[in-house]
Each structure stands twice: as C-alpha cells, then as structure tokens.
Amino acid sequence: MAATAMEGNASHRAGISSQELLQEMKAFLSGIDPVHGHKLTVKDHARCGILLLRNLPPARGAVLEHLRGVFDEYVSGYILDLNHEGGGGVGGGMGPLGRPGLDDVTQEIQSVLSEFVHSNPEAWAPLVSAWSIDLMGQLSSKYSGRHQVPHASSLNELLQLWMSCKATRVLMEIYVQCLSSMISSCPDACVDALLDTSVQHSPHFDWVVAHIGSSFPNTIISRVLSCGLKDFCMHGASSVVDPLFPSLADKRVPKVASVVGILGHLATRHSDSIKQELLLMFHESLGSPRDPQQHATVPFLLQLAAMSPMLLSTVSGELIDSLKPPVLDQLHQHFAGLSRDDSENLVGLVVHLICQTGPGAYRILQFLVNTAMPASVITTPGLAVRDSVREACHRIIQLLLLNLQKLVYNRPSASLSEPQPRAIPFFDELKGRVRDLCVETLRLERKRHLWQHQLLGLLSVYCGQSCATESLCHLLALASSPEELALAVQLYGGLAASMPGLLPATVRRCVTRLHSSSLPEAQAARLMVNLATLVQWEGPEEEVPSPIGARLAEALSWHVRDLGQLLPHSDPQVSEAAALLLSAVPLPPALSPAQLAGLVRSAVGQFLLALRRGREAAASDCARLLTRLSAASPAALRAVLQQLVRSATHGGSAGLFGGRAQGVPWAPGPPPAATGDSLLDVNRKFGTAVNFGGSVWAVFHAGVIGRGLKPASTVTAPGPQEAAHNLYQLLSLVVRCGSGGRPLTEPDPSLSRQGPPPINPEAAKAVAVALVEGLCPDVTNSELAWPPEDHTHNTVERDLQIQNRFEENPLLFRLLQFVALGRPALCYCSVLLRGLLATLMAHWEASRHSLTTSSPWQLQASCSLVSCMGEGQLLPPVLSNMHEIFHLLTPFEVHLLLLSIWDYMKDNGPLPQKFTFDPEQGQFYRDFSRDGDISKYLDVLHSILHKNIDHLGHLCGRFQV
Template sequence: MAAAAMEGSANSRVGISSQELLQEVKAFISGTDPVQGHKLTVKEHARCGILLLRNLPPARSAVLEHLRGVFDESVGSYILELEREGTPAGHLGSPGLDDVTQEIQAVLSEFVRSNPKAWAPLVSGWSIDLMGQLSSKYSGRHRVPHASSLNELLQLWMSCKATRALMEIYVQCLSSMISTCPDACVDALLDTSVQHSPHFDWVVAHIGSSFPNTIISRVLSCGLKDFCLHGGPSSVDPLLPSSADQRVPKIASVVGILGHLATRHSDSIKQELLLMFHESLGPGRDPQPQHQEATVPFLLQLAAMSPALLGAVSAELVDSLKPPVLDQLHQRFSGLGREEADNLLGLLVHLVCQSGAGAHRVLRFLLETAAPASVITSPGLAVRDSVREACQRVVQLLLLHLQRLVYGRGPGGPGDPQARSVPFLDGLKGRLPELCREALRPECKRHPWQHQLLGLLAVYCGPSWAAEALCQLLALASCPEELALAGQLHSALSSSVPGLVPATAGRCVARLHSAGPQARRLLLNLASLVRGEGAAGLAEALSAHAPQLGRLLPHGDAGLSGGAALLLAALPLPPSLGPAQLLGLVRAATSRFFLALRRGWADQASAGELLARLAASSLPALRAVLRQLVASALHPGNASLFGGKPARPAASPSSSSSSASSPGDSLLGVNREFGAAVGFGGVWAVFHAGVIGRGLKPPPGRGLLPQAEASGNAFRLLALAVRCSGGEAPGHVSAEAAQAVALALVEGLCPDVTASELAWPPEEQARGTVERDLQIRNRFQDNPLLFSLLRLVALGPPALCYCSVLLRGLLATLVSHWEASRHLSTTSSPWQLHASCELLACMAEGQLLPPTLGSMHEIFHLLTPFEVRLLLLSVWAYLRANGPLPQKFSFDSETGRFYRDFSRDGDVAKCLEVLHSVLHKNIDRLGHLYGHFQL
C-alpha cells in the first residue's frame, strides 16, 4: 500500500473496499507495509490508525490506545529538544510529529462535532487520561518545572503542540457536553487528578479558567457523590482531616481544583459553596436524600483540608447562621449516632481553630449564641435551648482543644520556629481591645469563657501580649467587680508567664501619658489595687516608675493628676530614687497641691498625702518638701490663694532681685526699676496703668478670694506643713522641720541675706537697712500667710532664730510707724496693731522673749501709738542684749524638744521698767492687769 494513498485517505472520509480495509488492519497490527514490506514510520502508522478510526468503529479503542504512543513520542521529542537546546538540528533523535498530532486532533474534533453524544465521553476520557500520564511521566525531566511552579508548568505544556492539541480536544468535548451531561467529563477530570496530582494541576488550572462556573459546580457535585459513596459523615476524622483523601479519593482533587481556581474565581467558589449549604437545608431537591444529609459534613471536610476555602466562606457563613438556620441544622444532625456526632463536632472545632481572618467574628457568634437565655442577647440571636446547649458544648470543646494546642507546642514556646501556629489565636491576638471589652460585659456566664481564652492567648502570644491584656483590663474596669476580673486573670497567668507584673506596670505607665477617660480610670484602678491586699508585687513594680508618674502630677486634668497623686501616695519609694528624682517628685507634688487650691479641686488630700509620704522618707526629703511648700506659697501667683495681694514694684534698681515678678514680666520689671529710680513724668506714667497684652491694672482689692476661702486654703497649707513635719496641730513641730521653713522664709523674702546674720544689731545700725526692712514690711502686709508661717516656725524652737532678719526688719518698721503716728489710739492703724501683736506672740512662742515681755501685746489696743513704740523699743533692747541665738537653747531628752532658760540671761526686770511705767500711767484702765506682768 502506498504511503501517499494512506495520507490521502486520512484526510477525507472516503469509502474503501473490504479488501483494502483488511490490508489496513493488517498493516496497523503488524506495523509493516503489506505491499512493499518495509516497516511503517511513526507517521505512517499513525495515519493508518486514523484511517481505521474513520472506517472501522470497533477498532477505535485499539487505535486510541496506539495514538497514545504517538503523543508520547511527540512530547518526548519536545522535551529532548528543550534539553538539547543550542545543538544542531541534525543531532535530534527523531523527526517532529507536530503535523500528525494536528491530523489526529482534526479527526477527533470532527467526530465530536458530528456525534458528541457518542464520541465526547470517550474522547474526553482518553485525552484527559493521556495528559495525566504524560504530565507524570515527564515531571522528573531536567527542563520541566516543579509542580509548585504552576504558571511555568502551564506555559511549558501549552507550548508543546501535542499537549496543546490534547487540551483543545478535551475542551471541545466539555463544551459539547456542558448543557447535557457534563458529569462524565468532570468525573474523568477528578479521576485523573487523583492519580496524577500534583503534576496534573496545570490541566485543572487551565480547564477551570476556561469553564469556571461549570467546573466549580460539577466538581463539587462529583465530590459530594464520591463522599457519599465512601461513607459520608462517618468518613470524617476530626483529629486528622487530611486523612480523608485516603478514604474519599476524589476529595483531595476537589480541594486542589478549587484551590487553583480560588485566586481568580474566589467569589464564584464562595457563592457555590454557600448555595450548596443552603440548598442542603431546604426541601429535598436531590433524588438521593443522603446527598443532602452529607452536604454539610462534605463542606466541613473541604474547609478542613483547604484554609483558602475556609477563609473564603467563614465570614459569610457565620453571618447566615440566623436562628431559623440554626434550628434546621440542629434538626438535621440531632439523629446522628454518638460517634458520628462527636466526629462532626470535632471537625467543627478543628475548623474554628483553623479560621484566621474571621476568628473574632466566629468567636463573637459562638459566645452570643451560647449565652444563657437569662442574659440580654443581641437582636436576632434568640435561639432555642437545644441549640444553645449544642453551642455551649462547641465552646467548651473549642477551649479544651485550644488548651491542648497551646500547652502542647513544645519546649520552645511562642518564639520557637518549630512551634505549631494556631490560626484562630493568630486572628484574635490583634483584637485585644475588643476582647477585653467583651470580657468585662455583664454576662457572668461568659466571664469564664472569655477569661480562659484571654489566658490561652497570653500564653500563646507571650509576655508582652499578656502584659498588654492586663493593662487593657485595668484601663477598662469601671467597678470593683470588673477590677477583680483583672486580678483573676493575673492569678491564672502568674505561673505561666514570667515577669508579668513588671511588664504590666511598664505598659500601664506608658499608657498613662495619653490623657483621656481610660488613663484616669487606669490610675484609679492601679491605686485601688495597690492600696488593697495582695498587691505588693504590683506596688514594687510601679514604684520603679515613680519619676514618670510624677510628671502627671501638674497635669491640668483633675482626674489624671489626682489619680497620679493617689497612686504615688500608696507606693513605696524605690531605693534607687536619686536626689534629683526625689526633688522632681517633690516639686511635681507641690505643684499639684497648689493647682488644686487654685482651681478649687476637692482632692488636695491626695497631693498632701504624697508630700507627707515623701517627707517621711528621709530628713533631706523633709527639708525639700517644706522648702518647696513655702517657696510656692510665697510665689506672687499664689498669693491670692491666701488672701494676699500681688507683689509690689521694687523700690529701686538695686532691689529688683528681691521683687518677685511673674514670668514674662522682665520688660515691665526693667521699666519699673528705671521708673522707681528716676521720676519720669508725662506719658511715661501711662505705662504703669497696666501691662501691655494684659490690660489695665485691677483696682485694689479686686479679684481677691473671699475671707473664708482664703482662710481655708491657709489652714490646708499649714495643716499639710505640720503633717509633713511629723506633728499634729496644735502640737509641736520638730526642730529640723521648723528650721527648714525658717530658711525657706528668709530665702523667699530676703534672698540676698544669709542665714548666719542672727545677732541683733544696735538701733542706730538698723538705719542702714531701711530699704530692706520696708520690703519685708510690704511682703508681710500683702501676704497674711507669712504670720501663720512664722507661728509655725515658732512651734519648733530654736528655729525662729533663723528668721532674725525678718523679725528685725518688721520690728524696725513698726517702731518707725508708731513713732510717726499722730493718732490718739492704736486702733487707727489696724494692720500695724495686728502685726505688732502677731510679732510679739511669735517671738514669745519661739522662746525669743520671756513670757512676761512676750505677753504685753495683749494691751496694745488699749494704749497710744507712742506707748506702743516705747514697749517695742524695750523689746528691741532686750533682743540686742540677749540675741536670738540657737546656742542659748538646751535639749530636753524627756520631751524631745529644745527649751530656753531665761534665768541665764541676766536681770529681765530692767526690760520691764517701761512696761510698768506705762501701766502706772494708765492705772485707771490697766491697774487690774498689773499683777499679770510681774515676774
């Protein structure tokens, strides 16, 4: 038989005689030309088979089997050509077979087109199986990409004309059957995928991209049938979901095909899966009821084997689980046997653990559905008791399974790269604020579940996450019951998470600097815990952050600064607190106390308690606290708190340093200096009517606090000073504390005078300090608190000795005033009368004057100004003769106080002569007091 005749017969359906057909059969079987007797080439043999395929239908199986070898040799030549790329063409092993493969494709395409019902199932199965065999056979060749490189593998095989012809044949068969019976083609696809995966995945990817909707729906349908055929729900293994492919062969192929399609057709897959789920719960449409019953287990099994599918449908599936759907599910599976039900629940728990992106939504749904009926639930979640009990069992099993996963991760812990991840916990660890808020909700039944989950997350995520969780709970707790939940979580984690308390303290302190309601609540909750029992570890951890907490004390937010003061007052001072840090805390606490007074806050006690605690820590701390209190009280900005007036302008340029001016008034101060030194006239005086940018000066007395409020502020300050001094009003004040107040007074009123100027000068020498004495008098006149501070100093003798310069200046100005006074009564100068009485009372209390001399102020209001001047001069003479020196005091070990023995100072009677003379002169009015002033 001539080769040309064979070639011509292959290209047209031309009838041949029986004898010629018999010869073709013999040639096909023997592989030799019956006429010429030579061996047929591959092309000639293939074309002989094509002729038989056209004219002898019973031979089609044998011919198709033979044609497998033709495609195999063509693919082998293609791979060999790739491996020998760059060699001369003459060295290739065999000629190309592209033309004959195209002829085979043309013949088969014609058969399918003319009679699809008969030829499409046969040809589709043959082509898809052949592509699977070829893919597996040549998968190990050098130039064939790995199966994981799907795009490269697809490009390689679609560049081969033989495999591309097979693909086009299969696509034509599928197109012809898609409207009648596509299951045959899809079954062949699944069967081949089972045998040759993953090398066959490129075929699945290409076909799925060409027919996404058909492939997705039919693949799921065929997978469901195979799932029912191999046992349905009983084939589910909750502990090893991947083992299902051993009992249900096609399910792995279903997962693989859908996984390939998920990158471009995720929405179609999602819709098809949800459609299957809802149709399985509706009225029976499937002629086989077991398919409906097995749909949900089948979908669960698919999701367990493919995280991509699980992530695609989890969110929408949870949203669709309304009470009617839950009732249908419960009715559908309530009749399962115990083993099957346990397997199904185990698989469901496994799926929840594998859900990552929608973990929080799933958790919220489970907790809201499992919540008791007595609890107020969200709208639309009122379910039956049977459904609620089933959901409670799921929650309990989920927590138990998570516990095994978390504590069974190996000795490496969360940082171990070999540790197995839990997607559910990974999806929740970024939702810490929501988890903490939900854990503090009023549903008591949910508290154990939420706290157990928070504890597992803390162990899973490590100490940093655990510390943040505790910090969040402390910031959100709004009542003692909620605050106790944070303590319960700490108790559960204390043995599992090392260093939890110090880490939590650091997180809390860092969080406090973001002002807001949570920061205020966090401070109060921390203070409550520290002041309670069993929080020693927390107190010690927070004490290490005392300097950072101190920065919150001057904050303008009353709740924030008050909470910081309350917390710091309950903390022990850390041993590592240096002098600079201690001074910073003292300044911050003092600033907070005066801020509370200025703004009328009712919680000055917290700052006072902190200052008292700081003062009790050491003697340097006591001195720092008292000095800071006095310095702040003397500041011009705080004078009005105690009924005082703003500081007066300096009398001359030389005294500008002693005049306290508010910040930002340097230009005004310079102007006032020159204005005091040189008498400018004209428009220059207009400047002193006010301050640029601040308006006119307020009239005298305007803006002062009411007397009762000013007196209350003064009492609070003095009570705090006494408390810091270690005494209780009106009890004594320690000598060290009183000395600290005295030195602060001198420094604040006369910063250019040292505390060593204690000796009392002669009256003539005092004339050289007139300017300084006037400044002292003005400060006392403008600030009534100063006399109260002097009385406080007097309570701790011999501290008043260090205020000698103040006493001299005040006494000298009072003597000058009474000398120049032309009034008939001292009551005409009320402030001078008050100052004279207060001065003598302070010196008597401080034991600078003997009792008789120190009590003569009691009759000042009954005398004339000249007589008062005489009495004050006698006081001056006594002090000059018996200077107020600390060396004159002795210490009494029994009382723990210093005292002065006036009998050692000589004859005191000489200093009383003037007093007795005044009494004699006014015997008619003061005679009954004469005996009171005898030694």
C-alpha cells in the same frame, strides 16, 4: 495500496472497500507495510490508525490507545530537544519542537477527533475527554523528573512549558472542545475524568487543572463540587468524619483531595466564585430534603474545610453572617435525626475547624457567644433563637475552650523535625484583638465574661508574656468597678505561676503607654487609679487570690520618676490620678537629688493647683505624697518644705490663702510712658528680666511664638471660708512634714492654741531659710545680730517691703509661728523680725489715733509678732506677755513697749548658741537667767501699768519677774 492510502490525507478520503479496510487493519495490528514489507514509521502507523478510526468504530479503543504512543513520542522528542539546546527550561532558547514529521500527524488527530465531537458530542465527548485528560496526566507524571521540566510547585513555569509543546497543547484543546460541547447539557462526565486524573497524577497534573479552571471557572467550580459530593455519597462518607483523623476521608473518598487541590488552584483568582458556590450548596442543602445528597452536603463542606485552610478562610466570614435565626433553625432541624456518635463527630469537627480558622476568628467567636447567651426578656421578636440552638452553641463554646486548652498545654517542645510548636490559627488571629476581648470581658454579662476571661488566659499562655502584659494593661485601663478590676487580678493569678516577672513587665508596659500618649486621658487616669487601688487592696483572701498589692507596689516603686512626670499633666484627671498613685507607691531605695527635686516641684505645684481648683481629694493625695517624700531623708525634708514655702508665698499664690494676689499677667495696652510704668516693669513684661523669686510656675516670656501673648488671668479669688480651708490644708501639711507625719489635731489655723506636735528643728530651719530667701533675697543668714534702733533708718525700704509682703499674705505669719515651734529656728528669721518690728514701731509712733484698734492690721501684726518671738523663746515670758494689753493702750504706749523689746533684742541677740537641748522633752529651750536682770526692760511696762491702773490693775501679776 495500503501505503498509498497512508501517504494521503486520511481525513479527506471518501469511501473505502472492505478489502482495503482489512488490509489497513492488518497493517495497523502488525506494524508492517503489506506492500513493501518494511516496518511502518510512527507517522504512517498513526495515519493507519486514523483511517481505522474513521471507518471502523469498534476499533476506536485500540486506535486511541495506539495514538497515546504518538503523543508520547512527540513529547519525548520535545524534552530531548530542550536538553540538547540547554535552554535552562522555559525561559531559554529552544530548538525544533518535536521530532520532524509529527506536527502534521498530531494536527490530523486533532482534526479527526474534533470532527467526531462536533458531529455527535453525546457519544464522543465523554470518551475523547477521558482519553485526552488521562493522556495529559500520564505525560505530566512520566516526564516530571526530567532535567528541563520545572518542579511541580512552580505552576506558572510548568504551565508555560507544556503549553509550548504542540502535542500537549493539542490534547488540551481537544479536552476544552469536549467540555465546551457538553457544558450546557451534562458536563459531569468530563469533570469526572478531570477529577479521576487529578487523583492519580497530582501534583504534576495541577497545571492542567489550573488552565482548565481558568478557562471555565464557574463550570469547573460548580461541577467539581457536585462530582465531589456525589463521590462523597457513593463511598459511604455521608456521615461525619472523625475530627481527630480528618485525613482518613482522603482514603475513603479519593476525589475529596482532588476537589480540594482544584479549588485551591482556582482560589487565587476566583475566590469569590468559590465562595458563592459553597454558600449556595450550603443553603440549598437546608431546604426540604428531596435528594439524599442534601443530608451529606454539610458534612462534605465541613470535610473540605478541614482539609483546606484556604477554603475555610474563604467562606467562614460570609457563612457566619448568613447564620440568622431562621437559618439556625433549619440547620438544627437538618441534623436533628443524627445518631449520638455522628452528632459528637459533627460538633467535634466544627470545633476543630474553629481552631483552624484564621481570618474571621473574632467574628466567629462573637457569633457563638452572642448565640449562646441566655435569652433576654427584651429580645426583639423574630431575632431570638431556639433553646436547642442556644444549648448547641453553648456546648460548642465549652468544647472549643477545652480543645484550645489541650492545644495550648499539650504542644510539643521544639525539636529538629519541628523547630517551632504547632501554630493555632484561631489564636494567631485573635492576637490583634486583645483589646476587644478585654472590652467584652469587662461587660460582666452572665456567662459572657467567664468565657472571654478564660479565652484571654489561654491566649496569653499561647502568645507568651507580651500578650499577657497587653491583656492586663487593657483590663487595668478599662476596669471601672471593683468587680471588673477583680478580673485583672484573677487573670494575673492564673498566669503568674507560669510567667515569672509578669508583674514588672506589666508595669513597664503600663508606664510606657502612659508616656506614649497612646491612651486617651480618661483611660490613662483610670489606669493609674486602678493601680493605686490594687496597691492598697486589702480584701479577704478569697477575693484576692494572690498578694498582688505588695508585689505591684514594689514593681511600681522603680517607676516613681516616670510617674512623677505625669503630675504637671495638662489634663486634671491624669495629674490627680498620678498624685493618687504616687501617694500609695513606696519610694525607691535610691532616689537621686535631681529626681527628688523634680518630684518635689511637681508635687508641690499639683498640690497648690488642686487647692485652686477646689479638688480636696487631689490635694490630700499630693499632701500624702509630700509627707512621704519628706520622710525619705533630711535632704528631702528640706527640699519639700522649702519648695512649699517658696511656691505658697509667691505673689501669684497669695490670693489662694486670703491675701492679695500679685503678678497679674501682662496684657497689651498703651505705651509705658502713658501709663507711668517703671522701666523695670516694662522690661519684665517683654521677658528681658528674670524673676528668680518666682515659683515653679513662673513664666519668663511674654507669650509663645505662633500663639500670641499670654492670656489674661481668669482665676477668681476664693471666698473667706475657702481661703481659711486652704490655709489649714497647707499648714497641716507643713506641720506633718515637720513633725514626722503627725497632723494637726483640729482644723484651726491658729497654731498657738491647740498644742501642736513637736516640730523638727531642721524642718523649722528649712522654712525659716525659705522665708528669708523669698522675702529678702539679698540678705544672708549670717545677719542674726540685732542692731541699734537707729540702724533702721538705713533699711527703711527693705523693712517696708517686708511689711507689705506680710500685710498682703496672712500665710507668712502662720509660717513664722511654725518656725517658732522648732526652736531655735526663729533665730534665722532675725531680718524679718527686725523689719516687722521697725515698721510697726514707726507706725505707732506716727499714729495720731487715740486707740490702737483704729489700726487693726498693725495691732494684729504687733500681737502676733511678740507672741511668735515669745513662742520661739527669743523673749522672756514677761516681755512676751505684753501683747495681751496692746488693744487697751494708746498707739504711743505700744510704740514704747515695742522699743523696750527692741532694746532687749539688741542686748540679747537671737543666737542659736543660747539654746540647750532637753532630752526629756525632746526639744531645745533657753535659760533666760543667763542673760542677767531684765528689770530695766520692764520700767516702761510698769509705768504704763501704773498710769492705767484703773483698767489694767488686774493684769499686773502677769508682768512680775
């Protein structure tokens, strides 16, 4: 009878007698068929248990325990089939799932339990859910090491494997039904079972947690947190855990690790729900205390964050945003009654969590700094925090810096077990916010900049030289006062001992940033100005703790060429700052000719541009740079002076020194035939002819493709005072270069009246050669001999061109006077002297005025020419004094005197061989006694003196041999 009963569907049997129930119980307990006497099969034994489960409630514990074996048998067969098929796990082909005959019995078990849960969920759901979830945990752990079972880390493959097995799928469906039936009333029992099983069988049980959590995310998250908090309180962990040993909470409160694991699985898809639940728990705990769990909520949340960096990063940003002054007050009141030890542990745990925070670290730092800042009188009412809260944040910052310092300097060295030093997530996140930290440091707000500055130093040590150079570069580019610049010096002083080569690396980074255009023009200029300030910094020892100036100058000297490329920058701030920096940096020991030429061209161009803009400080910097360049070598001296002369005497620069500007840019207009232009001018307008006499700024084209023609010049000529000042600046620079760095003694452009310092003959010769090349490019320096007066008929055009250039540009006479000071350099200007003298003689001969004052420029030019020739000792003193009476004579008389000078020069040519070096005076001189009697050249002079004895008699003594 018992066998017949077991063959039918036990779930559909209506009543059963006590005798039959007793026989079924005996069969279930013994496992033997009472009719035939043979051993019951697994299926028959299970159906016997199902019958007892339906009709004998006290036997439910034993029956459910027996049914575990049914599911175990099924899973064993399932795994065995996978091994025989060789499907390679979930992805391969699989044979029949489970042993034959167990599919229908597992379905019967599910039907019976589902019926019980549906009929009375309060009684059956906790029992059945605990049984099903515990059974899944046991099965997952038991078969975790089988060949066809994926590793626990492969959660998706593991989930696919177990959900493909009917037995485990039935168990999962049973638990889901239990949880669904209790979700609206009291799901804690079901969730407790889940947590308990997770503690015992993790990580092999994680696939169950992942599946259930995905099905009931909100319920699982909230109930898991609630059950975890309840267990946290029950085990006496309501006090704060020691931050140095956060793992001890895992042993004291076993479910904490399970809570962390479950939330970790759900975070990939339900991070927003987790974040909302955590924040909700936090804010609810700060209300009026009605439940003892409220006091333990914040320590519980801190413990979860300490054990799970994922949870910490999920909630940290929004939590910081929610900490407004009212919330901070509530938080302070909430923990006001903590003991000293608990308070220390709480603060220590907070500091530990901040150090482990990755994303959002900068927001946390700013919150702490802003909250800990001393109160201000302008703080808006309602936004101020209490002094106690401010002091707490101040204490947290101090402990944070101390803890970070310990972590940075106590990191273990690399080993086989730990190849890399332990990471600090807080610093790993701040690596990308170095510039923001520098900006905050430079605000110089009481304590803020001290904290940020110390943090920058620790971050630089942690990240290495790259971060240190970046920090220094940002500080140098952003500092706008000596106090702010001192912070960069202090940071370098603290890092230099542990980072050899930090300063050269910082300079390389700065130069790279200057050339990569990654800095705005204002910051690029500020960076170079600050570098120049540090190079020249000579403060007290307490202000400059390390000799950064000399080391910085040495490091910058290797980048002179790169810095020189910034001199012609389009932005005036950048170019002037580059000039300032280069004027303070020593030149490298080996500067190639190409580098020297490029640097000289750029410096000269910037000098003239600064004069044109009226930037006296920039012009002074360029002048100092050119002076230092000229002292580098004789070749550098020649290059500087020649470039200065060529650029300053160019037609476009004549107006800068009081002359008439030439070379007005071409603009569209009528055809050339209508304007009468020459063919050469027309060709030059369209760029078919190259003006080799131009300066470095000469443009050899009519425009830029895509941008149109060159714009017309809008530069206005300077006034007389500005022109005189520009002339003095240029001449002072030329004199300093030619005299070894000694400047003019007075701001007077007349060199002959102030006893200028001795001029290097080589420097004067370089100026002379540049003058000749610029004014007469077709004449060689070998044409020093003075031809007869009739020869001037063959050079009329060239002589007139020379006169026009001298008339248009007053600078040329000043440069000629400079050449005269460096004897015998004036000899190399023979062609210019001849051209000027010839044109002046022709003018005075053809003049019909009664007085020479009627031709002021010619009179001034005649006097200057004779005085210059006398200063250069091309004329004896008697002849060189004749210019003193030119303004008292008639034009023809001046012509006769100039003719006498021509005759003397023809007979006594201006040759350098006639000069002798005087070691006592340190300059060359000429002995005119070797040239013979000069009386014959004075006959005309004496005749004119006798003719005008009435008003020239008092000067006769000046012209005696």
